[in-house]
Structures are given as C-alpha cells and as structure tokens.
Amino acid sequence: MARTPSTKAKVTRAKLSAGQKRERHEKRVALADAINTARDSYVQEAQDIAQAHRRSLKWTRSQLFLKSRMLQQRRRVNPWNAFLMAKLREENEGRSSGERVKLTQFITNNRDKLLRAYAKLTPADKRVLELDVLAARQAKLKATRANPKALRHDVNATFTSMDREWRASCARTGAEGFYIAVRGSIEDFAEPKIFFTEKAEKFAKAVLDLEPRNLALKLESWVISGLNVPSTSNRQRPLNKLVSECRTHIQEEFECILIKKKKFGNYKMNYDNYEKKIVEAHGVALVGWPSGRVRNPGRLGGRAAAEQLLNALVNEKCYWVILSDEELEQRKVDNKVRQARGEQVYKARKAKGVSAKAHKSADNIGDADDESSDDE
Structure with missing residues (x-):
C-alpha cells in the first residue's frame, strides 16, 4: 500500500505582549552583562596572575583560555589503572632506579596473573584504590625552581616594553609623569627601573631636590631594609x-x-x-x-x-x-x-716600623767606620 504524503501542519504562536517582549529583552541584556562581566574578570585575573608570578600576559592567557589544565575537569580515576600502579609499586619496592621494571614490560610478563587478581576485587577494594589515587593527586605538588638569571631577563624585557609604551603614550597624549620600580627583597637581582618625562625630571630636581636615580636608590634601600614594614613582634632586633x-x-x-x-x-x-x-x-x-x-x-x-x-x-x-x-x-x-x-x-698615621734587616745594616756600617778610623 502506497504511503500518502502527510501535510505539514503550520505551528502558530501567540503574539507576544509588550510586557513579555520587555521581559525577554531584559533577560537577554542580563545574560549579555553576565557574560561580559565574567569575561572581564577572567582578563583581570590573567593580568593579576601574570604580574604576581612574573609571566607574560600572552602566556598566561593561553594557559587560562586555550590549553589550561586547571580549568578542565580531570579525568576520573580508572580502577584498572589504579590496580596496575599499585601492583607495579609492589614489584619495584626496594629496587634502585636503574633496576625498576617498566609498566609495559610488567603488564606483558604478568598479564594473565593480573587479570585473575583484578577479577577477584570487590567494589570496596576498587574504591580504596581510587581513593589512594585521589589522595596522591592532592598531595602532589609542583616544584618551582628559582632562576635569577631568567627572572632578570624577564624583568628587563617587561620594563623595556613598558618604557616604549610610556613614551608612545606620553607623545600621543601629551601627558607627563614618571615611574620607579625596585626589587622587593635582598634575594632579587633586578636593578632599579625608572622612567621620567622632561617635566617630571625637572620636578624631582627642583621640588624633591633629588636626581631620579637617587630617588630610586632611596626607595630601594627603604624597601629592602624592612623599615617599611611595621614591627609586630616584641622581640628586639x-x-x-x-x-x-x-x-x-x-x-x-x-x-x-x-x-x-x-x-x-x-x-x-x-x-x-x-x-x-x-x-x-x-x-x-x-x-x-x-x-x-x-x-x-x-x-x-x-x-x-x-x-x-x-x-x-x-x-x-x-x-x-x-x-x-x-x-x-x-x-x-x-x-x-x-x-x-x-x-x-x-x-695620627702609624709610624713605619724599622725592620731587623735595617738594624743589622746600620750596625755593620758603624763597625766599618770604627775600623777605618782606627787604621787612620
């Protein structure tokens, strides 16, 4: 029997009232505002992270928005993987780094044995293995290495770019100003960074009676000496x-x-x-x-x-x-x-001491004079 084509029914919707239109418009505006606020806060957070951890803004943005593992939900724990890692730790216990068995080799040599042991695990045993992996994730910390040379290069590159931006901004807008940046502790190795426009430099010399570099040195000595931090301890220095x-x-x-x-x-x-x-x-x-x-x-x-x-x-x-x-x-x-x-x-300056050699020479000269006078 041939199928008869069905006619598509036209869906008619009721016309929105003015109040409904207003309500829909307010929802769209609220959603747009929420998205823009979240986007602005993400941008500001990226700038704060880059400044606090001395990273470039480009690198920080790529970590947050493109390839960030911190913003992605980590993969759930696989009981089989947790079981394999536990067995591998047992196998390598007591062995030195050069004698430890690799995971692939361990699975190849003990595949049947591992499968039988895994089949005997109860759901409670698998849960214990999962909790062990989660606890290891929480306890794992990333070690940060101090690299003063790389940090110094980063500081120099940052302030070189900042100096160009200041010069371009002042030339474009006609603004006058200055900035001074110094190291925050004795462990840092960055030299003071200063920028003064012509009128700002005249202000420092005329009003503050200081050369720009001297002002930077004063700020650095005040920051590093710790006198800017009020003492909260009763213990005397x-x-x-x-x-x-x-x-x-x-x-x-x-x-x-x-x-x-x-x-x-x-x-x-x-x-x-x-x-x-x-x-x-x-x-x-x-x-x-x-x-x-x-x-x-x-x-x-x-x-x-x-x-x-x-x-x-x-x-x-x-x-x-x-x-x-x-x-x-x-x-x-x-x-x-x-x-x-x-x-x-x-x-008074210290008098030069007479060495024993000088005394000996004087005695010898005296004896020679006496002998010559006797001969005469």
Whole structure:
C-alpha cells in the first residue's frame, strides 16, 4: 500500500505582549552583562596572575583560555589503572632506579596473573584504590625552581616594553609623569627601573631636590631594609643588625650626596678620620648626630644608642649636607684649633716600623767606620 504524503501542519504562536517582549529583552541584556562581566574578570585575573608570578600576559592567557589544565575537569580515576600502579609499586619496592621494571614490560610478563587478581576485587577494594589515587593527586605538588638569571631577563624585557609604551603614550597624549620600580627583597637581582618625562625630571630636581636615580636608590634601600614594614613582634632586633642598618644608611646617603657634587666613584665612609677624610676632603658633613661626635655605629655603647641613631637616620633628623666654601674653611680652622687644644680630631698615621734587616745594616756600617778610623 502506497504511503500518502502527510501535510505539514503550520505551528502558530501567540503574539507576544509588550510586557513579555520587555521581559525577554531584559533577560537577554542580563545574560549579555553576565557574560561580559565574567569575561572581564577572567582578563583581570590573567593580568593579576601574570604580574604576581612574573609571566607574560600572552602566556598566561593561553594557559587560562586555550590549553589550561586547571580549568578542565580531570579525568576520573580508572580502577584498572589504579590496580596496575599499585601492583607495579609492589614489584619495584626496594629496587634502585636503574633496576625498576617498566609498566609495559610488567603488564606483558604478568598479564594473565593480573587479570585473575583484578577479577577477584570487590567494589570496596576498587574504591580504596581510587581513593589512594585521589589522595596522591592532592598531595602532589609542583616544584618551582628559582632562576635569577631568567627572572632578570624577564624583568628587563617587561620594563623595556613598558618604557616604549610610556613614551608612545606620553607623545600621543601629551601627558607627563614618571615611574620607579625596585626589587622587593635582598634575594632579587633586578636593578632599579625608572622612567621620567622632561617635566617630571625637572620636578624631582627642583621640588624633591633629588636626581631620579637617587630617588630610586632611596626607595630601594627603604624597601629592602624592612623599615617599611611595621614591627609586630616584641622581640628586639640583634645589636649587630641595628649597627649594620646604621652603616648601610650612612653609606648610601653619603654616596647620594657625593653624586650631587658630581663626584662619581667608590667612596667609603671613614669614621676614624672623619673630619679629614670626609668633611675636609669632600666638603660634606653629617648634621644632627644624636650622641656627640660622629663615630663608628659599632662603638656607640649599646643598643639604646644604636636605636637612637637609626631612628634619627630614618626620620632624617640626622642627614648629610653640602658645606659652602666659607663653611668648609671655617670647619678646617675649627678642626686645627681643637687639635691644638688636645682633642684627637685627626688620627695620627702609624709610624713605619724599622725592620731587623735595617738594624743589622746600620750596625755593620758603624763597625766599618770604627775600623777605618782606627787604621787612620
């Protein structure tokens, strides 16, 4: 019997009212807003991860959106695989790394035996094997290796790109500004990164009275010294730590003040002959020293004096100044007057010792003279 073609019935839908249209439109807008919000949060999360872990944004986005294993649900545990791994561990127990049996070889040699043993497992036994694998997954941690050289290259590449973007942005928009980035701890090896537009550099020199690089060095020393973190512990810092911070602060500020005087070199602070080797030689001086004359922080006489000096240095109550020509000449005159009164302003140089060879030579010369006079 031939089939008779059936006529396709036309489906008619009721016309939407204005309220229904409005409701459908609101649903579409809410869905679009939710998707855009989630997309923006994913982008921001990628930027935060890249910045926190010092990875490129391109690499981070590819991990999150294209090939990310963290966003994919892991494959469920296979009881047969869990059983094989447990048996393989038993087989290799006590063997060294070069003597262990490979999985493929182990299955080939013991296939029938493994199948019979697996067939005897109860559902409870299989569940125990699955739980063991899940526990191993949770306990497995990825080891991260520190690579200072690669990190330094990453920092340099990042800030080179950032420097180009800043220059292009300032040239395009006419904006003025600067940025300073320094290492966050003593274990890092990146040098300070600075960018100053022309007017921003003039601002730093005129208002802050600092060269841009000196400002970066000040920020780095303040961050690394740990003085930016308020102390929450009642335990006192060791005295040698306080002394070391005082010396570091004095030396770094000494180098900065010499750069202002256009003196570039490896100059070291001299506490023993401070007036001659530092003040008179370079025309700079420390003012606001809390306890008498300037001397080595290790010889101040205890923790209280070292803490007092460190607080004065940090709060800039004790700081370096450049002496004018008149002040320097008056300082030299005062130093000579004090030295004449008996104060040890200048440290005397050590006298050169006379060696035994020199004594022996003098004696021999004396004997020769005596013998020649006797002959005469």
